[in-house]
Amino acid sequence: MSNYKFILSGGGTGGHIYPAIAIANELKHRFPDAEFLFVGAEDRMEMEKVPQAGYKIEGLWISGIQRKLTLKNLMFPFKLISSIWKAKKIIKSFKPDVAIGTGGYASGPLLKAAAGKGISCVLQEQNSFPGITNKWLAKEVRKIFVAYDNLERFFPADKIEKTGNPVRQDLLEIADKKEAGIKFFNLDENRKTLFVMGGSLGARRINQLVEKELNFFKENNVQLIWQCGKLYYEEYKKYESDLVKVNAFINDMKLAYAAADIIISRAGAISVSELAIVGKPTIFIPSPNVSEDHQTKNAMAVVNKDAAVLLRENELDEKFENEFLTLWNSEEKREMLGSNFKKLALPNATKDIVDAIEKLLKKAA
Structure with missing residues (x-):
């Protein structure tokens, strides 16, 4: 039947x-x-x-x-x-x-x-x-x-x-898509790339952080795919440049994941599961405004396996630059986090x- x-x-x-x-x-x-x-x-x-x-x-x-x-x-x-x-x-x-x-x-x-x-x-x-x-x-x-x-x-x-x-099943085959991702977002293949995502609508606190740190990123030779969300695009599109690619929404996420060397993300359950399949070093900034603070708990489940970095919103001003540079400058740490994260994928x-x-x-x- x-x-x-x-x-x-x-x-x-x-x-x-x-x-x-x-x-x-x-x-x-x-x-x-x-x-x-x-x-x-x-x-x-x-x-x-x-x-x-x-x-x-x-x-x-x-x-x-x-x-x-x-x-x-x-x-x-x-x-x-x-x-x-x-x-x-x-x-x-x-x-x-x-x-x-x-x-x-x-x-x-x-x-x-x-x-x-x-x-x-x-x-x-x-x-x-x-x-x-x-x-x-x-x-x-x-x-x-x-x-x-x-x-x-x-x-x-x-x-x-x-x-x-x-x-999404198309995330299983991103290993050979890096070149296509770099080309799609019009990035420089000789620089490392940070991908910041805050969900389809955007995440205000993450966007404020990125805006504040744009000079810091520039000084450290960081190029950026910035998914700021539909609610915030009008506010942030003025920062579009050779090094900063501002997007309201990204339809082809596999190319953004493929292009990224480091990812900054909220810790919603589906994002965490996708990121495990992608297996890239990730800094989680959980939303504190969700029921039972479940994003922090989702992130902690990964961090406790040495598979990601967690920064709370109230720590960003104090800790972000140090934590980011530690990861950005250490290929060994990036590989360790990415590899451990991929082991958690289902x-x-x-x-x-x-x-x-x-x-x-x-x-x-």
Whole structure:
């Protein structure tokens, strides 16, 4: 049988959406006649990104709990009840064989409703410190696919399978793309390159750091690919020069990774997984403004294996130049970090997750 029905939910951020789409794509490749339905949170980015990837999506009236007392918090119980009721209707109508959650607000009500109907449910947890939704759902699901060790503190050990995070497969072949990357960004092949990325929208504090250090980079013969993000491009495009390539967004990330000798990045789960596959020396500057400070925890999981450098936002003025030069001037340290980081890569995550889902389907048959 290949006309299975799969229901997937993950959203709020790209870190939840893209793994769900990657899993759906692999399932579609194996089961071309299967039906797919995504469920997201109304007004969140999944309502745009999922249809762009070619899948149908339905929205629930759901949002997270704010940290302080707000009108949104007072509305939360009503939103949750409404979402569970709608999720039950969707499950009853669609009749999925498997429900897959990748985190985010909407996956809570959806997987709760699916589990209540006896449908096989699985979770994919991207971070080293799980979000509230996945912790809440852990008892309801058959399998929990993780990317980090020691998650039995949060989930039942017998349900955990360490697969890694689904990432873009084109990153597996960047070793011979350095020349193409240098050419694409119009860089000097005789200089080393720093690639700074702050996500598709950008990271204010990282951009402020780069702006402040432009003279320092110039003095040290650093050429720079600077992905400043869509929100900040107008502010920073004036710095474009022979040594500084300013980009709002980079569509062909493999060429930027290939051109780079050192990378500066946030520590979102998907970025960390991609960077492990790339295996380049990386300085993580985690965002302190995310729930449970999970970016710092993601970065620490790598740093503790001698595979990256961590700088907190409040240390940048004091420590950045020293830490950067130590890495920039030591080929030995760069090679050690890159090599250790690559050892942490789990490039077959999507395939391994779908293998496990296929086993569940066979058991149920």
